[in-house]
Amino acid sequence: MEEQNLGRILVIDDNEDVLFSAKMLLRKHAREVVMEKNPKKIPFLLSNEDFDLILLDMNFTEDTSSGQEGFYWLKEILKYDPSAVVVMITAFGDVEMAVRALKEGATDFVLKPWQNEKLLATLSSAAKLRKSYKEVDQLKEVNRSLTAELNSPQTVLTGQSMAMHQLFSMIDKVARTDADILLLGENGTGKEVIARTIHQRSSRADKVFVTVDMGAVTESLFESELFGHKKGAFTDAKEDRIGRIEAANGGTLFLDEIGNLSLAMQAKLLTVLQRREVIRVGTNKPIPVNVRLISATNMPLKEMVQRNDFRQDLLYRINTVELHLPPLRQRLEDIPVFAEHFLATYAQKYKQPVKHLGASGLERLRRYNWPGNVRELQHVLERASIMSDNRTLEADDFFFLAEHEPPALTAEPNNAQSLDLDELERETVLRALQKHEGNISKAAKELGLSRGALYRRLEKYEL
Template identity: 50%
Template structure:
């Protein structure tokens, strides 16, 4: 009979120890339990070879809440680096569990747990310990339709592992990163991997949402609430009920509207404009921004309590310049996409074209790369995409302008330069300046550009 390994379960709740022992006994040769984490070093150095540890994140005699779990994870890895550790955590401590993954834990299980999920997680972790783990996940990923391309960059591979774990939960996620780095694509991938995948993901561009339409768009309205309200209308929160709500450009939301958003998130309900009846909603919230919300909190332009609500899990996308090994693979994906869209015959990249693509700074990131490939597909002739099919702005030859005397003059000139360099492409201009499209439109109108 094949060995099934020895499991150590450490939790200060004795009823949990008993329940877990009964549940997992058929799946392990032996289960050792301990309510005291201070016994961990002695057990690991004992005669019995521990293969796997299920470790609680909080103990009544803990160092400081969930951080004690991270401390003991570190100690376990020092004593027996090969032992796999699964963290046992309450929902409120998911962010600590995610940190634990980064520090070497194999996985985490959220309390209250699903029995089948706990068994599956522990068996998978044991397979990692014994080298029996198969590379199913990568193969399944490649076969799934519309899955996200993660590339070969190590930072993105680590992010991939993290996303596959947190996507299973309903924890609110904040995605930060520069414009054009794929924040919305990442949000869609999280939804696709979640338990809400059968329901829809509803996206809202907060940067393009005017203050007068905010409540109506997000919370809905009833007939007669205002002049053009001819019928009842559900808002985005209701549309996303049982699914995922993605709020892009969350950093552009004005301070007083942040309070209204916070109320809806806290109450898990919305009140339509013109009504007094709360409507319960069940959503998974994902927000994204290219701005530094922590700095905005310090400046008093973003509510700290709202940041805590949306920031249960924080992930950051990488700029394309930090993942050069992925430029050509991305280019080939976009090449296939636009050859198909424009009914073009098969083409490949000439070596000179690949070199040119790898030399670009890609300030607009993946979005700028995609736009460049699309344009090259349209104008190219023959069976290859040549270097001459790409036209990039000569950034080093920006015209020298007289020194601006005010911040407004400086801003106006920056926008003019960006418009010239991007050949009037407003999406690229917004990306380059690090502002939303709506903000760009407002500034163009203000400066009469």
């Protein structure tokens, strides 16, 4: 039998000779062997440490032969950890007692004095069972992530502009490493697409890619969602559940809208990233995790650090490499490439002939400012492909863009427009609010901002 293939083992027996014999035998085959004489310390041990196998005596000093103490502590162990793998040991065993032990949740049953080879074989089988339990838990969460990923709208990483060629070059360099990456850019520029591309080109490509929208995670559910929880940890915790970080173990974790985290949530996330381990809500047991971290935001994190709205140490942790995604209005030459892809996609989706972008249609799209970037372009093309009866989409097929076009700039000397960025941003926010009659959600969507980001600008400009 190979050494250290049994993980961490807890042996509970009131006989010191048994404990000594077990340790001498198992230390060559386990990563660690923890010995305990007093079964009353079981709750403390299980709440602070994680064990792959538990060897539990059935009879202690208060009851030398009935096995009732063993059955009691077996129930307590399984109450705390339903997936615990427990092997019962006793010197007063019979068939009836063995059957009862198995029915009540024990994995196996061995008699003292044991035969070393038989005990090792029993523990080896139990260790494989424990491993399978962990894999099932992780697969459940991975399945949730994959289902969400399959149901989410997909876009494409493409472009022929100089800005995109430079971005592609940087992606090729960083994808092969395990460096943590921070993606910066406006809403709709394709930060998640970039994150997926990096994952697909990395050494973790055959592992899971887990996305977490940090802007949608409330503070009350933050720890449960990211770190997981134990059954009964809070009112709605009806079963054990691993968190999104643990689900991404071995793969890539994408934290979108990371700038929306409160300082309290930032502190908790930083602790996990520094220690590379999570602790599920309701337990004290650290669980090691190995993830490649990619974060994204449309917010100015460095300015937020100066305002004490974002932790500087967390920024250093997440931005080993920074990638800046240019807005669509700065790479209009990419519009034809996106149009070809999206129109082909919608032709297949709606079972219609493939439509193409005409010269006037392309010119119409080039004149638009695209506050929602590629995501908005995608929706515009989808709407036009549905509504138009023409195979070629011309300017008239995008009539609905007119109301969103920015006012033309004037160059009148006595009425020169301000070039102060703060003043321009304030006026833009004010116009959006007026247009949508104070509706924050609609105004934020048109501006390409999250609700939180818009609220911060309202406070900044005292609107």
